[in-house]
Amino acid sequence: MSFKENLQYLRGSRNMTQEQLAMLLGVSRQAISKWESEKAYPEMDKLLMLCDMFGVTLDDLVMGDVRASAGCGGARRVDLAADTDGVAASVGVADAAVGAVPGVIGFAASQVAGMSDSGESDVRDTNPNVCASVSGESDAQGAKTGVQLSVSPESDTRDGTDIPQSVPRHIVQDVVGYDSHMRRFAWLIAIGVAAIILGVAVGMLFSPEGSVLGPSPVNDVLVTVCTLVGAMVGLALLIPAGIMHGDFRRRHPYVQDFYTNEDKSRASVVLAIGVAIGAVLILAGVCVRVFCDEFVADGDAGWPDSVLLACVAAAVFCFIMSGMTHDKVNVDKYNREAEEESVREGRSVPHPTMSESDRFYRRLTGAICGVIMLLATVVALLMLFLGTAGSDADAWMKVFWVPWPIGGVLCGVVDIIVSLVKEARRR
Numbered sequence: 001m002s003f004k005e006n007l008q009y010l011r012g013s014r015n016m017t018q019e020q021l022a023m024l025l026g027v028s029r030q031a032i033s034k035w036e037s038e039k040a041y042p043e044m045d046k047l048l049m050l051c052d053m054f055g056v057t058l059d060d061l062v063m064g065d066v067r068a069s070a071g072c073g074g075a076r077r078v079d080l081a082a083d084t085d086g087v088a089a090s091v092g093v094a095d096a097a098v099g100a101v102p103g104v105i106g107f108a109a110s111q112v113a114g115m116s117d118s119g120e121s122d123v124r125d126t127n128p129n130v131c132a133s134v135s136g137e138s139d140a141q142g143a144k145t146g147v148q149l150s151v152s153p154e155s156d157t158r159d160g161t162d163i164p165q166s167v168p169r170h171i172v173q174d175v176v177g178y179d180s181h182m183r184r185f186a187w188l189i190a191i192g193v194a195a196i197i198l199g200v201a202v203g204m205l206f207s208p209e210g211s212v213l214g215p216s217p218v219n220d221v222l223v224t225v226c227t228l229v230g231a232m233v234g235l236a237l238l239i240p241a242g243i244m245h246g247d248f249r250r251r252h253p254y255v256q257d258f259y260t261n262e263d264k265s266r267a268s269v270v271l272a273i274g275v276a277i278g279a280v281l282i283l284a285g286v287c288v289r290v291f292c293d294e295f296v297a298d299g300d301a302g303w304p305d306s307v308l309l310a311c312v313a314a315a316v317f318c319f320i321m322s323g324m325t326h327d328k329v330n331v332d333k334y335n336r337e338a339e340e341e342s343v344r345e346g347r348s349v350p351h352p353t354m355s356e357s358d359r360f361y362r363r364l365t366g367a368i369c370g371v372i373m374l375l376a377t378v379v380a381l382l383m384l385f386l387g388t389a390g391s392d393a394d395a396w397m398k399v400f401w402v403p404w405p406i407g408g409v410l411c412g413v414v415d416i417i418v419s420l421v422k423e424a425r426r427r
Helices: 003-013 018-025 029-036 042-055 058-062 066-071 137-145 178-204 219-251 263-296 300-329 329-342 356-385 392-398 405-427
Strands: 077-080 089-092
Touching: 003 042, 003 058, 003 066, 018 029, 018 042, 042 058, 058 066, 077 219, 137 219, 178 219, 178 300, 263 300, 356 392, 356 405
Parallel strands: none
Antiparallel strands: 077 089
16 A cells, blocks of 8 residues: 555544644645645655554555554554643544543544444454454544544545545544643633732732831831742743743644634623623722722721732733633634744744735734834833933833833724725725
């Protein structure tokens, strides 16, 4: 058998479409189609990935017969590494009575069991000593606990290769562990940002002007320690989360949209609830602060500010968590961002979604906004450390942050103008 026939057989016997295999390898579906039509040949690293994925040797894959090597011997298990941090998407192809497929993904192939490569009943049913060419009992058991995947007939080209045709069709689901990765990413970001704000909130309890300990030489130390601990906890979560997400986007630059309309509706409800809860928390913190100023004797103490910041930390957690949960189901946005990152780093784009003109305008908008925010930072630093000659330096220090929100508003204006120019030129 040739490489083309071997690849078609391995893919078809696992009930995988070209698009699903492409996502696992980080290539385009067109690349898989070219490999199976012998119009192109994969690079060595992709060949090795295929060998690890399907549990065959390089010689068998390129020049041998994978049906023979897959049909005899001990347990034959293929683990499709679709994990972010240990989340494995497994395809079990083993001898009869092997346990259920672990992990997130189960490729349902129950009807493949008992079928030989010629499509006839497997002789193993009457003679257990004879090796079967394809065994799918473990897939069928894994499908009961895992997530089943569909095969699109229009994208499943077999080119006449003997592949079991009685494979059931199911709903397309997560192939590369996208959902679990994005949920973990959202939790890390939300907790990390909230931890930084919460550290400042705890530090406010020991502010020298109104410490809960009263006048004490350790107040300044406690403020610094609490703030730094919060910052360290936050950074310990944010930095690994960013690195993990960047690595996931590099390994999976394209993800097929598997979310249903019900999933997207639930995400919208979560966003609305999160924003509402966050707004209520902030208003509650403000009410506590105002009440203490008006009716509490020690309203100038640090604890009212601490309560306000704690409410802000909880609100920020709700905003980030609900917002990222809503963005998670927008797979097209993920694909666009991954494509832009691939273009910036000079990597190939498996499934391009933007034209060259769109990429140019995106880069133009990013460049202009970057210049605006850098200039805003320069102005803010000048106001913070220098002020203006002959003026009250403290007054400038109180408003040094103003250039940043102004810069953000200007960036929004730039985005609108560039979008209008792009639409006008297309007409």
